[in-house]
Amino acid sequence: MNLVIVESPAKAKTINKYLGTDFKVLASYGHVRDLPSKNGSVDTEHDFKMIWEIDPGSKKHLKEITDYAIDADRIILATDPDREGEAIAWHLKCILEENKKIKDKKFERVVFNEITKKAVENGISNPRDINPELVNAYMARRALDYLVGFNISPILWTKLPGSKSAGRVQSVALRLIVDREHDIELFKPQEYWTFTCIFLTQQKKELNARLYSFKGNKIEKFSFKNEQEIQNVLEQIKKEKFNISSIDKKPYRRSPYAPFTTSTMQQEASKKLGFSASRTMQIAQRLYQGIDFEGDTVGLITYMRTDGTNISQDAIKECRNYIDKEIGKKYLPNEARNYSGKKAKNAQEAHEAIRPTDILRTPEKMRSILDKDQAKLYELIWNRTLASQMENAEYERCTLEILNESKSITFRATGSVQVFDGFLKLYQDVKEEDEVDKDEENDQKILPEVKINEKLENPKFNTEQHFTEPPPRFSEASLVKKLEELGIGRPSTYASIISVLSARNYVELVTKRFIPTDRGKLITAFLDKLFTKYVDYNFTATLEDSLDEITTGKIEYLKVLENFWKEFYKNINEVKELRTRAVLDLLNESLGDIIFDKDQNGNISKKCKNCSDGELSLKNPINTMVPHLAVVE
Numbered sequence: 001m002n003l004v005i006v007e008s009p010a011k012a013k014t015i016n017k018y019l020g021t022d023f024k025v026l027a028s029y030g031h032v033r034d035l036p037s038k039n040g041s042v043d044t045e046h047d048f049k050m051i052w053e054i055d056p057g058s059k060k061h062l063k064e065i066t067d068y069a070i071d072a073d074r075i076i077l078a079t080d081p082d083r084e085g086e087a088i089a090w091h092l093k094c095i096l097e098e099n100k101k102i103k104d105k106k107f108e109r110v111v112f113n114e115i116t117k118k119a120v121e122n123g124i125s126n127p128r129d130i131n132p133e134l135v136n137a138y139m140a141r142r143a144l145d146y147l148v149g150f151n152i153s154p155i156l157w158t159k160l161p162g163s164k165s166a167g168r169v170q171s172v173a174l175r176l177i178v179d180r181e182h183d184i185e186l187f188k189p190q191e192y193w194t195f196t197c198i199f200l201t202q203q204k205k206e207l208n209a210r211l212y213s214f215k216g217n218k219i220e221k222f223s224f225k226n227e228q229e230i231q232n233v234l235e236q237i238k239k240e241k242f243n244i245s246s247i248d249k250k251p252y253r254r255s256p257y258a259p260f261t262t263s264t265m266q267q268e269a270s271k272k273l274g275f276s277a278s279r280t281m282q283i284a285q286r287l288y289q290g291i292d293f294e295g296d297t298v299g300l301i302t303y304m305r306t307d308g309t310n311i312s313q314d315a316i317k318e319c320r321n322y323i324d325k326e327i328g329k330k331y332l333p334n335e336a337r338n339y340s341g342k343k344a345k346n347a348q349e350a351h352e353a354i355r356p357t358d359i360l361r362t363p364e365k366m367r368s369i370l371d372k373d374q375a376k377l378y379e380l381i382w383n384r385t386l387a388s389q390m391e392n393a394e395y396e397r398c399t400l401e402i403l404n405e406s407k408s409i410t411f412r413a414t415g416s417v418q419v420f421d422g423f424l425k426l427y428q429d430v431k432e433e434d435e436v437d438k439d440e441e442n443d444q445k446i447l448p449e450v451k452i453n454e455k456l457e458n459p460k461f462n463t464e465q466h467f468t469e470p471p472p473r474f475s476e477a478s479l480v481k482k483l484e485e486l487g488i489g490r491p492s493t494y495a496s497i498i499s500v501l502s503a504r505n506y507v508e509l510v511t512k513r514f515i516p517t518d519r520g521k522l523i524t525a526f527l528d529k530l531f532t533k534y535v536d537y538n539f540t541a542t543l544e545d546s547l548d549e550i551t552t553g554k555i556e557y558l559k560v561l562e563n564f565w566k567e568f569y570k571n572i573n574e575v576k577e578l579r580t581r582a583v584l585d586l587l588n589e590s591l592g593d594i595i596f597d598k599d600q601n602g603n604i605s606k607k608c609k610n611c612s613d614g615e616l617s618l619k620n621p622i623n624t625m626v627p628h629l630a631v632v633e
Contacts, residue, residue, distance in 0.1 A: 003072035004124075005065060005092055007079050011115060014290030014297040015078070018117045019124065024072075026065050028079070032058040033091055035146050042143050042150075044569070048561045050143065054095070062095060070101045074108060076124065081111035081351060082305050082492065083551065087138035090130050114357045115290055115299025137550040140557040144168055144543070144564060151572050152531065156523065159575075159583045163523055164504045169489040171527055172540045173497050174506050176482060177474055178516045178524040187470035193224035194464050195233065197411055199242065199402065199456035205448035207456065209402055211237075212412035230463045237461065240404040242411065244454045248399040252416075253392040256423035258309040258339040259353035259385045262491035263484045265304070268384070270477035271430045273376050274512075277476050277495035283377045284354070293369055299357055300366070301381055305492040306351040310340035311385065315352070318359040319389040331390050331422065339388065355385040387427035394420040398447050402456060415445035432475060473513035487541035525590040526583070530575045534568065 004025040006012050016025040035041040036053040043049040054062065069075050075096070077089035089109055097103040108127035112119045148168040156163040195211035211219050214233055224230040260268070262281075269280040284304035290297040311319075316336045323332045339353070356378070363379035370378060395416045402411040418424075474482065480494050489497055501507045506520035516524070527535045534540075543564070549555045 001068070001072055002074040002076060003065070003068045004076045004078050005089075007085070007088060008285075008289055010286065010289040014115050014299060015120055017297050018120045024068055025078075026068060027061065028065065028088060028092060029058065029061050031055070031084075031088055031091065032062060032095065035142060037150070039150070042146050044147075044565055047558060048143055048565075050139065052091070052094075065092070066096060066099055066102070069096050069105070070099070072105070075102075075105055076108045076110055076127065077130070078110050078112065078123065080305070081113060081303055083134050083138050083141075084492070085111070086131055086134035087142075090135045090138075093130060112303075113351055114302040115288060116357050119357075133551050133553050136557040137547050140550055140560050141547050143561055147565065147568065148534065151568070152527070152534075155572070155575055156526070159578075159580055160522060160526055163519065166523065166527060167497075167500070168534070168543075169493065169540065170497050170500050171523070172488050172535050172537065173479070173483060174501055174516070174520055175524050175528065175535050175537075176479065177501075177507055177514045178521050180471060180474055181516050181521070184470040184473065189467040189469070190222070191225060192222050192466050192468070193227065193230040194466060195219070195224065195230060195237075196462045196464070198460040198462070199411075200458040201448050201450055201456060202454055203448065207400070207413055207448055207450070208445065209400070209411035209413040211409075212401075213410040215408050224463075227463075227465065234461055234463060237404075237409060240406075240409060242402050242404055242409075242456045242459065244400060244450050244452055244456065245403040245407075245410075246399075246401040247450065247452060248401075250397050250399075251419070252395050252397055254395070254422075254424075255392050256337070256387050256390055256427070257384065259311055259355050259388045260381060261307050261309060261353060262305050263307075263480055263494070265354055265381070266480050266491070266494060267477040268380060268430075269377060270475065270480075271432060272380060273373075275373070275377070276498070277480060278499050279373070280377065281495045283373055287374060287378055287381075291366075291369060291374075293361075293366075300361065300378060301357060302352050302355050304354050306354060307491060308340070308351045309353050310338060311352050311355050311388075315355055315359070315385075316389060319386055322359050322386065323390055327386075327390070327425070330420075331425065333389070333391050337389055353385075354381055356382050359386065383427050387423040390423035390426065391420070393418065393422035393424045400447060400450065413445075413447055415447040417446060432472075432478060473515060475512050475514070476509075479514065486537050487544055488537065489544065522587065525587050529586045529590050530578070530583070531571060533571070 002019075002023045004012075004015060004019065004023055006015060006025060006027055007030055009027040009029070012025040012027040016023065019025065033052045033054045035050060041051050043051070077092060079085040079088040079092075086109075093107045096107075107130070109130045110123040110127050112123045145168050149165060152166040152171075153164075156166055197209050197211070199207045199209060201207055211233075213219060214223075214237075217223070224233070257264075265284065266277045266280050269275040270277065273280075275283070281304065284301065287300045288302070288304050290299050293300075320332060320336060359382070363375065363382050366378055367375045395418055397414070397416040400413040402413070403409065472478075476498060479498065480491075483489055483494060483497075484491060501514075501520075502509060505517055506523065507514045507516050509515075524535070543560075546555060546560045550557045550560065
């Protein structure tokens with residue numbers, strides 16, 4: 001008998017059907033042990049030795065695995081093909097080897113990027129050893145998370161009662177949200193005016209144009225800062241006559257997007273389907289592990305934790321055949337598209353992008369066997385994958401220049417016409433407010449037919465007042481995008497990071513946008529003042545890069561831990577010695593622009609409004625979740 005160990009019972013059920021009666025497939029139900037939340041779990045005095053503790057809920061699963069392992073001819077560790085999966089395999093091996101009847105047996109490591117019969121049989125036939133570099137990267141990541149959380153959190157409890165915890169990546173993500181809120185709160189709107197005109201062509205068609213230049217000066221956003229400035233220009237323009245001076249038509253193309261990575265899937269599912277990052281990952285996990293279909297259990301998508309953008313040659317061939325036969329030859333490029341532009345620097349990037357395991361399982365065929373949310377996500381993945389191998393969308397962009405007789409005033413009108421839909425036949429854009437490009441919006445306008453030197457009549461001038469707006473709060477999609485841009489955390493962890501921030505009442509999700517609570521602002525100010533380096537975006541990103549370099553064997557994981565701990569330990573001891581009053585003084589300074597009023601000169605005023613000599617200050621928020629202002633005697 002051959003024993004195969006995977007993480008989940010759903011995955012075990014699917015794989016068991018493929019392998020038959022000679023194999024027993026059991027689930028570990030995720031991680032089986034972890035660092036206990038107590039002092040000494042990571043021994044910083046002795047090469048960061050870690051004390052592991054078996055999860056109470058895992059004991060009965062481990063007993064069953066051990067009983068089968070004793071009699072097994074082969075012990076095959078088939079956990080997920082990433083850093084965490086490698087760690088689970090390593091933990092299982094360590095635990096099983098403690099049994100005298102098992103310790104001399106050979107352990108085999110196999111991975112599957114998709115749960116299909118072909119992929120599973122191929123994986124079983126090509127075992128390898130556990131990758132020590134992936135395990136070391138996991139060890140470093142887990143030790144860092146423990147050292148940060150276990151050392152900073154107790155200080156938070158003491159200095160800011162009511163605070164629950166701090167985390168290596170969690171606190172930096174919170175800082176992003178808080179910094180954005182500060183930008184919004186401190187934002188001062190600036191007035192500006194725009195000048196547009198509706199001309200009438202000789203064919204009596206309306207032509208919308210914007211003022212582009214005036215007497216040799218190009219019109220910028222803040223060219224007109226008040227009504228008087230723009231009225232002066234309007235009075236001069238009213239006297240002029242205009243005609244079409246040039247017509248410029250240029251073709252342009254839009255290429256399709258790459259197939260989904262974990263991050264882009266989370267972003268698009270948020271924008272198009274309204275799914276949270278955690279909901280998206282839960283559904284994707286189910287689609288990956290296996291769904292009952294036509295009397296069999298099949299994995300419908302490839303592994304959903306990946307930074308890779310390319311797909312296999314077999315999958316590309318399937319897509320191209322489908323496009324040719326079902327969508328139309330004109331939608332099929334002459335050559336297959338390749339998206340493997342960036343060099344893989346960690347295990348997740350080595351995987352394929354997220355794609356259907358069989359492109360012939362169309363969303364229409366699968367709709368009857370999937371629940372509503374599963375069907376929506378599967379269709380999104382299927383459409384994105386197929387669209388990635390389709391032809392470009394083609395447009396013709398037209399720019400009209402409109403001049404007065406002396407050629408001192410220019411209006412410009414832009415628009416475009418879609419000549420060929422290409423990949424857009426299958427996959428359309430959805431943009432959030434902070435992604436909308438105003439020039440791109442103008443490009444979508446269809447312009448009337450005109451001729452060179454054609455006179456334009458009956459101009460209707462329009463001047464409009466505007467005020468600049470603060471940056472929008474983060475949505476789940478935009479937060480995930482920002483974290484990825486900065487290199488903070490990894491896409492597979494974004495869902496849990498966001499969940500923790502909400503669960504600990506550090507942020508609230510209002511109309512699908514993150515707003516930091518007062519507690520969240522206070523903690524961020526505390527960490528920014530007292531642990532500046534460890535909530536710095538660049539430092540956190542560099543640390544993530546170090547973890548990636550461990551996976552490729554470029555650096556030793558103990559060296560990373562040593563370098564981190566040396567300065568961090570010094571920082572911890574310095575903060576411990578601070579009196580609570582000193583901490584509150586630092587927070588008063590940090591949050592002054594936000595919580596205190598300002599005098600006529602714009603300077604922060606802490607003077608009490610209820611007495612003549614009292615001063616306002618933050619009060620230590622004992623037994624409450626929000627900070628208060630109080631008069632200091």
